[in-house]
Amino acid sequence: MLVAALAAAPVAAIAVLALSPSDGIWHHLATTVLPGYVVTSLTLMVGVGLGTAFGGVATAWLVTMYRFPGRRVFEWALLLPLAVPAYVNAYVFTDFLEYAGPLQTALRDVFGWTNRQDYWFPEIRSAGGAIAMMTLVLYPYVYLLARAAFLSQPACVLEVSRTLGKGPWASFFRVALPLARPAIAVGVSLVLMEVLNDFGTVDFFAVNTFTAGIYDVWMNMNSTAGAAQLALVLLLFVVALVLIERHSRRDQRFHQTTTRYKALPTQPLGPAAGALAMVFCALPIALGFVFPAAVLGRYALQHYQVTLEGDFLLHAWHSLALAGTSALVAVAVGLFLAYGARLGGAATRAGVRVASLGYAVPGAVLAVGVIVPMAALDNSVDGFMRATFGIPTGLLLSGTVVAVGYGYLVRFLALSYGAGESGLARVTPAMDGAARTLGATPLGVLRRVHLPMLRGSLLTGGILVFVDCMKELPMTVILRPFNFETLATFVHQYASDELLEECALGALAIVAVGVLPVVFLSRSLRGLRPGGEEAS
């Protein structure tokens, strides 16, 4: 419970900040731009939510249930876009698709158009563009969780469905989809939280979302309280969303009653359907990973000297060490809290709920939420030490990597906790009972039953946190110590000036480092299914 409280502190700090008066900013906002912010944010959420749900579930179902050329590659390659930060994708696509970009220039050459009044071309810097960019890099969340869910379902329920005369489509919609729905819901809600906390993409595309509004109130109107209030409203909205989803499946609870995991029967697809499936799976990988990586690679080749002048390797080391440590800690804390919540303890559950909300808070706002309690703690320790021993301790934690790590933990706990929780959900109470009946100690149950079953989920959670920490920007910028750069902050100082070429190598390194664990993850997922897979 203490751990939960610790993790929830920053979110609580934002609530406290929101209590101070904000000089009628609400009236001003409500009568001017707030409705626009809300509509834009909702549009983005609906667009990206539908896009990722459709893309993620469809690709997961295809690679899990069917055989077609390249399926083995797609299994892991579909995760690759996860490694690309949305704002980087946005920069790359804008360079390509805008008026002066290669595509439009080529079109003008071919058709003899001379200016932009001569023809119509979709504007990439728009809400539609933002939806496309975010969908391309966020769908792997849904894919990952949906695939894990499809993999863990017993083949027999599908067989029963088919025996009862349902076609493949009906089996999917009536049996597989409802079974996987909790996992898909978690995936989509992660995506939606990412959409809400995104600032880089919407700022670059000049799409005025609620989050852009929070920053505006904060930076331009100099109202921390107003910004905190807006952030709090955003949180309440997320809470409502999650509750609605839970409520709508309140009566559905599935416990697997079979332990007979035989290999999932994969079906071969005909040539036409196979080709179609291939294209369908290849498209998001091409647009969400291959294209941005190729463009970055080209820039990096041209500009690598600029990058290497700096302490590039040191930045990379900082990124790796921080992300690695944070991922381990986040998984441990997430699992710990998931157990706490499982073993009862309403307070723990509430604390965890609050803490996982950190994921939906815009990073810079959450960073302030981290600074306030941490500096208060430091200052009171300092005051105490001065008063008692006459030793000033100064700020022990603020402005150190501990602050950054703590920030990561708070921000990404939702990922590791979610993974721990969904993993534990598959451990039915009956299993605990059976193990205890067979004479296992509680610790023995943990080790011999729980951990093997949780392994996949924990790895998933850890790797998601790791990749997200590598990409994390706003919190790192604010919380880091002096003279401390990670790859992300290094990329940002140039990217914020739209100097993408100078930092391409850094961006590419983030992507590359993100790719390795993704591949590893997918291999471990394949081994998740106790019955193994049919050789194909």
Place this chain on the structure above:
Amino acid sequence: MTTFHPIASAGPANAALRGTLGSPGAVARRARRARRGLARRGLAWRGLARLLPAAVLAATALAPLLAPAPARAAEEVNLYSYRQPFLIQPLLDAFTAETGIKVNIVYAQKGMLEKLKAEGMNSPADAVLTVDIGRLTDLVDADLVQPVQSKVLEANIPAHYRHPDGKWFGLSARARIFWASRDRVKPGEVASYDDLAKPAMKGRLCLRSGKHAYNVSLIAARIAHNGIDATRDWLVKVRDNLARKPQGNDRAQAKAIYEGVCDLGVANTYYTGKMATNEKKTEQQDWAKAVRVVFPDQDGVGTHVNVSGAAVTRAAKHRDNAVRLLEFLSGDAAQKLYAERNFEYPVKSGVALHPLVASWGAFKADTISLAEVAKHRAAASRLVDEVKFNDGPGS
């Protein structure tokens, strides 16, 4: 692993940390023993055991960073900067070369104010470096900076570029000018900020976000001169003259003019120089060639000018070094770097401009006090919302 302990002997935190972790050798031995023991116990443990050495390695590597950032050494100064390192690093390097004082820097654009507030008197920061008058006055309003009396600073920096009590000092100036298409805007066709609103500019204007600090300050200056109602009318007309929704940075407006999207943009002076001399991205030279620099309001109050500046924090532990840094930045050598490398206008008189900047000619700058402009920033920001400036024309 010892290579990761360059300052390990300095901080008490490190000693404590090494105490808990034991010597690196012992840690490794323990990890090996642990691994051997775990190897027998099933799959899951093996996975964790594999991660253990990595965790230990990471913890060891991070250990030196756990030391509170400001070590007790005297000859250093800690800087919170809103300006990107690649812009100001040459200046700081020159300072260190001259004085031997090491500059530690954290760069961030958001949250600095809250960070300083939360850290209170224990804040490690000695000085803050920032752009835009708004941020400087925010620091003063939050009572986070201290007055500095310095003969050097007062001699180098004209009075209207510094706080009356020395709570902030302007270090370089930039004018908010027009970029007019060389092909499509006749000389003399636009001469004042009012001209941005005239009907002849319909569909020919490009601007970055009305919420960007540079534009907010420009609008605030208009409010200070003309009052809020006149400024609102002006802003509505400017909005309706836009060729597209406000977007991109200042350079993007020159690019749009080059592409024929629009004919007139508003930008800070130094971007012209940066584009015109960009050897790495020569396409930017084309953008710069497409536009002509026009100083608005030469027959009126003068062109709006803003500053980059610095302040010494109230909590400064290295106050003298911080003042020395500010004095250095206002001195001839640094002012020359501002002018040459960043195409800004030096605040110190007698420092030569970059030849390119000089080629645009002398101009009349708005002499209204920047502190006065800053008072209207919140109103300016609200005005941008009110007229839905960022939604583009006809909204």
